[in-house]
Amino acid sequence: MMDFTHLKKQLEERQHEIEQRLLNSKSLGLDRGFASDMSSGELSQYDNHPADSGTELYEREKDIALLGHLKEELSDITYSLAQMEQGTYGICEVTGESIPFERLAAMPTARTTADASPNQDVFTDRPVEEEVIENMEEEYGTDQAEYEYNEQDAYEQVASFNQTSMTYDDSSLMDNEDGVGYVEEFEPFVSTDIDGYTGDENIHIERNIHYDRYMDEKDEEES
Structure with a gap:
């Protein structure tokens, strides 16, 4: 018969650790969920920017999800410790075969052998x-x-x-590097005022990288 003393100690230590974390989470108000503004540490959400409220909501959801994982893990540990007391620990609940010690060492809360595990889908x-x-x-x-x-x-x-x-x-x-999006080569460096095009005399030339590139190409064509 396999000796599960080390595994039992490991489970009990993890159980104590999770229980302490759950107590700390309760003191932070995570058990209240989303029931009130105070659950996020705010007296009111009236003056908050929507982006700030969204960030708080995301962090709140993440904390509650992690809290749920802890509760599920604690339930599995409690079940495994009860199996040890009953003498059924390490026996596959599907096939009735002994679960290899290597699997139990890797996952002390395992209830089945690897082949009989329901989580087979990749x-x-x-x-x-x-x-x-x-x-x-x-x-x-x-x-x-x-x-x-x-x-x-x-x-x-x-x-x-x-x-x-x-x-x-x-x-x-x-963008700042190319002229993609324009029909004519000169469009990236010509502009008008707020009234739009009112004549050739009101067109402004922007001395930017596109203007320099355009003039260099014209000089090359003429030379």
């Missing part, structure tokens, strides 16, 4: 987003290093899934 599902971004370089990028796939292409790709435009009229879809 999930191979991947995030659905991976299907979209898997080959985006090949699908949306270009052969020119100057116009390689960047954040602008990512934005346009995401925006294409919306039924309505996510941009306002005359908005710029250009």
Whole structure:
């Protein structure tokens, strides 16, 4: 017969540790759940920004989820200790066979052998987003290093899934490095005032990197 003295001591130490953590969690008000504003340490949520409230909600949900895992683990430990007292510990509840000591050493709360465990499914599902971004370089990028796939292409790709435009009229879809999003080469460095185009004399030339690049290309064409 296998000696479970070491495992019993290990379970009892873990049981005591979890019970202390649960007591500490209770003192922090986690047992109140989401019943009141005071559960998050606030007297009122009236003057809080929605983003702050969202952060508090996330942290609260995380703490409660971890608390649930602790309670479940404590229940398993209590059950295993009761099995030791009854002399049924280490016996598979499905097949009636002895559970290998190596398995019990790795998981002292095991109730079945590895082959009889209900958790046999290995999930191979991947995030659905991976299907979209898997080959985006090949699908949306270009052969020119100057116009390689960047954040602008990512934005346009995401925006294409919306039924309505996510941009306002005359908005710029250009980043600081290239002119993607414009029809004419000069568009990244020409501008007008708030009234829009009122004549060629009211067009302003922005002395930026796109202007310098445009002028360099013109100089090369003329030389």
